[in-house]
Amino acid sequence: MDLASVLLLLTSLCSSSALHELDSQEDALYALKVSLNVSANQLTNWNKNLVNPCTWSNVECDQNSNVVRISLEFMGFTGSLTPRIGSLKSLTILSLQGNNITGDIPKEFGNLTNLVRLDLESNKLTGEIPYSLGNLKRLQFLTLSQNNLYGTIPESLASLPSLINVMLDSNDLSGQIPEQLFSIPMYNFTGNNLNCGVNYHHLCTSDNAYQDSSHKTKIGLIAGTVTGLVVILFLGGLLFFWYKGCKREVYVDVPGEVDRRITFGQIKRFSWKELQIATDNFSEKNILGQGGFGKVYKGILADGTKVAVKRLTDYESPAGDAAFQREVELISIAVHRNLLRLIGFCTTSTERLLVYPFMQNLSVAYRLRELKRGEPVLDWPTRKRVALGTARGLEYLHEQCNPRIIHRDVKAANILLDGDFEAVVGDFGLAKLVDIRHTNVTTQVRGTMGHIAPEYLSTGKSSERTDVFGYGIMLMELVTGQRAIDFSRLEEEDDVLLLDHVKKLQREKRLETIVDCNLNKNYNIEDVEVIVQIALLCTQASPEDRPAMSEVVRMLEGEGLAERWEEWQHVEVNTRQDYERLQRRMNWGEDSVYNNQDAVELSGGR
Known part of the structure; x- marks a missing residue:
């Protein structure tokens, strides 16, 4: 086999591996959705038919499309945890606190070797803490508070080199606490049957943890009050704008200031300079096409990603600005494998740009x-x-x-x-x-x-x-x-x-x-x-x-085509017959006119 063939084979294998990994992530997340008994109106875009999981709600990915964060707090889930999550090897944060999740913690969670934070607080989990969590050498925050976990704390947790916060309070744990866990900065073992407290050498909570808990309580009360006032003001504002008949603004452009009006999830905000460099200063040779609101340029980002940059030319007109807002809003809502995905956007006081993936084979019209x-x-x-x-x-x-x-x-x-x-x-x-x-x-x-x-x-x-x-x-x-x-x-x-x-x-x-x-x-x-x-x-x-x-x-x-086609043919035949009858009448009328000029003249102009 020659060198070119070897390189081609390696490229093919790498591509296949990447695709397999992407499919594996989709499968794992979808399995999680099923196991959690997610209701019909939750996580609606967690669908295997909708592009890759990096566009799914409550999921974040890195630049290589690896899932690194899952945040599903306080969503009322009542199901259990699936072992399939263990296949998300790049995951750094898994937060499922404040649900009603039952069952045990799968031992496969020990495969999440990049995990930094695991938060399963305030659920209804049972069983023992898996010994395999000792494999999570990068884990810094472990929160399993307010569940129904029983058994002993595994010795393997004591060997975690990065652990700085462990919260295991309000469970049904018993037995010895590994000595090394008392030396980490923050811990809380209260509300269990463990060897800590006034009758033992160690307290069940670190001072920091107690202060943090007290601090959280105070903050919670303040936050609750403030949130209530904000909600009232927000609803009042909505009613006011509705009464005034104002249109909802999607975008505000303040040069140099981060836009706080809209959350775009995985959509990235690009700087003008980034896109200027990517398109070779919007060179004419990079034009891919031109539409009603501007030109589309081929570009290459700093990391080598090929993109298509749509530069709106009539942004100052209401139609142009509305088009920009519409595209950003719609594409952030509409996510499907057969719909164009928006990568990012850029806005300045004088420019509106949208950034899409570069479609290697261009358009159907081009190919035709x-x-x-x-x-x-x-x-x-x-x-x-x-x-x-x-x-x-x-x-x-x-x-x-x-x-x-x-x-x-x-x-x-x-x-x-x-x-x-x-x-x-x-x-x-x-x-x-x-x-x-x-x-x-x-x-x-x-x-x-x-x-x-x-x-x-x-x-x-x-x-x-x-x-x-x-x-x-x-x-x-x-x-x-x-x-x-x-x-x-x-x-x-x-x-x-x-x-x-x-x-x-x-x-x-x-x-x-x-x-x-x-x-x-x-x-x-x-x-x-x-x-x-x-x-x-x-x-x-x-x-x-x-x-x-x-x-x-x-x-x-x-x-279903045969039935619909039969109906169409019946309607089409009748329509064509009506049309032909009308044509014959018109032709007959023209013949009468030509054969009786006096009649036309007497009747006057038509």
């Missing part, structure tokens, strides 16, 4: 129509995956995200492709939050001609079914490789609109003539028929007749 010499075309299996992935992303926006979101500009140019050619729905600049009390939203019409649903164009009212229409046009783009509007088709006496063109060829049973010639006939005609049928169902004139995206997903997976 703008390929450079030597670049591979999208094969048919990949196009099918794109259709399904896009549908799942839109299904999440419409039916699973809270609040629901309308994209309003679904097209091939806004469907991006990652390194594995998986579809990622991008560009939320035109998206619209949907109030759950209303079925549609009236707003200024935005989007791209040829992709805009007729009811949206005529009334300005958008709904989820507006996106369904755009998705149907995108499916036609996938099949044909053509644009939604193409005036060059006039030269061949074909329809300018791709929708009309596809309808005509489908009716004439000549679909093979419209399939993208770049596929070189490497496709399944039955698959093409399925995709075209779904596309036509999605682009029906009446929004009520279009399927929901969840139905589209099922149809792509082979369920």
